[in-house]
Amino acid sequence: MYEFTPNDIAQIQNHGLSLDVVQGQLADFATGFPYSDIVRPAVIGDGVRKMLGDEYGAYYDxxxxxxxxxxxxxxxxxxxxMFKDLFEFLSSGQMNxxxxxxxxxxEKFAFWDDLKxxxxENPTAHDVIECLITxxxxxxGAMPKALLQFHKYADANRTALAEHLVEGAxxxxxxxxxNIHFTVSPEHIAGFDDLLMRVLPEFESVFGVKYxxxxxxxxxxxxxxxxxxxxTPFRNDDGSLLFxxxxxxxxxxxxxxxxGDLIFVKNIDNVCPDDARDSTIVQKKRLAGLAMKLQxxxxxxxxxxxxxxxxxxEIVDFINDNLGIVVDAGADLRAVLNRPLRVCGIIKNTGEPGGGPFWVRDADGTLSLQIVEPGQIAPENIGVLKNGEFFNPVDLVCMPRDYMGNKFDLTKYVDTTAGFISEKSKNGRVLRAMERPGLWNGAMAKWNTVFVETTLDTFTPVKVVSDLLGAGHTVNE
Structure with a gap:
């Protein structure tokens, strides 16, 4: 056990943590986290449902x-x-x-109207990039993706936040x-509120809804x-702990x-403009319809x-055929059924960095479907992920209530061993950092999980600024 000072303990408690939790984190650094025991990739007919038909969307509606x-x-x-290459240009002067x-x-970017x-007058390349990201x-470069102008329309431009509002309607x-919920950094709350005040009345009028x-x-x-x-704990220059x-x-x-009874989860940068959204709407409704039927x-x-x-x-067959876990008649069927349910849209793997669907063996030998990220895979097995047929675009429908109408405590369905450790730096000093089990992999590891193939055009992420010039982000005028 590490001996923390009274100042350390006060800092830990002021951060909302307990001494036991932090000692546990130090122990995890020392022992590390086990890699996922991957049995095989999930494929159509073995863990992945083929694309759903219209009847599921109709059921949802x-x-x-x-x-x-x-x-x-x-x-x-x-x-x-998103602007990493642009920052490198500013610091090095080398064009990339x-x-x-x-x-x-x-002039093709939605942010051009604001940037100009x-x-x-007569800006240099350095002027343009500096005015864009600094x-x-x-x-x-310091703003959240939500507040960036993403899409250029004939009569206006839309931020990623605005596109999610439209999509939600x-x-x-x-x-x-x-009902739409955004997770926000404290320093950006005012920016969110300002934008919402400007766009909500228009969208409520156009779509005939209340947000x-x-x-x-x-x-x-x-x-x-x-x-x-x-x-040992990394300390800032003033001697304080770093969290x-x-x-x-x-x-x-x-x-x-x-x-909520049914929760759609999708990342902020995965949105498309109006004329490319039909497929997303169709697929979302179908995933939700399946989730409703299974629940x-x-x-x-x-x-x-x-x-x-x-x-x-009959129940054993239903679980084995539908809920992403392998059980026999001796299993505690109530415990298996009475868990949060998620239906995950997945797409064909085109080489994007990220995770995919796999059959994984738990510590107790149980086989279950999981989304596995690169950090959870032993380096010598990383080819299994790259060669998997499917990719996780983060397209989830979550059903967080039990059959009595009570909300599950989702923190009880996390695989706490699915975190990972990486090397970072602060002020030029190397440190080790710990990430908790990811939201859609380890944090939902003990949910009942259904994978469904969806279309590639439902995934249009913006990882670098030039992605905004791609087919999924340009508006046909």
Missing amino acids: AHRDEYKIVKFVPASGAATR KTTQMVLDNL LVLP ERGLNY QYATTNGIV DVSKSVQKSSTDTIAVNLDN RPAGHGALIENLNDID ARIFEYMRALDMGTANTN
């Missing part, structure tokens, strides 16, 4: 008003990495491919209300302590606070188990 539907959008990260592409296509207002101008309304927009910040109590290479955000897995706490069956079986009228063999 027929029953949606019976559910409180919420659209949950992780949106707290800054866009710094991404920066040149931006300069060659300035802050440029000096405080000299738009400061896009087109598939996530329930009884005329669009109920809520926001939350990643809780400091989910942060993890940073350590030196010898696993770091523990990755998107910490957002399971935010998701747990959502009051209804689960509830039916839970009630039958309560009354002693259940057909055990």
Whole structure:
């Protein structure tokens, strides 16, 4: 056990953490986390359902008003990495491919209308990029993706945040209300509020809906302590401990606070403009329709188990065929059925960096379907991920209530061994950082999981600024 000073203990408690939790984090640094025991990739007919038909979307539309539907959008990260090549150009003076592409296509970007207002006369390349990503101008390099102008329309431009509002009106309304929740960094709350004030009245008028927009910040109590290479606590120059955000897995706490019956989860940068959205709407409704149907069956079986009228063999077959876990008649069927349910849209693997669907063996030998990220795979097995047929685009429908209508405590369904450790630096000093199990992999590892193939055009992420010039982000005028 590490001996913390009274000042350390006060800092730990002020951060919303306990001494036991931090000692546990130090122990995890020392022992490390086990790699996932991958058995085989999930494929069509073995863990992945083929694309769903129209009947699932029709079922969703027929029953949606019976559910409180919420659209949950992780949106707290800054866009710094999106402009990495542009920052490198500013610091080195060396032109690179991404920066040149931006300069060659300035007028095609939705942010051009704002950028040209802050440029000096006869700007150099350095002026343009500096005015785009630094405080000299738009400061896009320090802003969240949500507040960046993403799409250029004939009569206006739209931010990523605005596109999610529009998208929500087109598939996530329930009884005329669009419930949408964004996770936000504290320093960006004012920017979110300002934008919402400007766009909500227009969208409510255009789509004939009312928006109920809520926001939350990643809780400091989910942060993890940073350590030196010898696993002793890393200290700032003033001697204080360093705590770091523990990755998107910490957002399971935010998701747990959502009051909803059916929750759509999708990242902030995965949006497309109006004329490319039809496929997204169709696929979202179908995923939700399947989630509703499966949940209804689960509830039916839970009630039958309560009354002693259940057909055990039928339930075992249902679980094995539908819920992403392999059980036999000796299993505790109530415990298996009575868990949060998620239906995950997945797409063909085209080489994008990220995770994919696999059959994984748990510590107790149970086989279950999991989304596995690169950090969870032993280096010698990374080819298994790259060669998998499917990719996880983060396209989830979550059903967080039990058959009695009570909300599950989602923090009880996390695989706490699915975190990972990486090397970072602060002020030129190397440190080890710990990320919690990711939101859609380890943090949901003990959910009932269904994978469904969806179309490639539902995934149009913006990882670098030049992605905004791609087919999924340009508007046909």
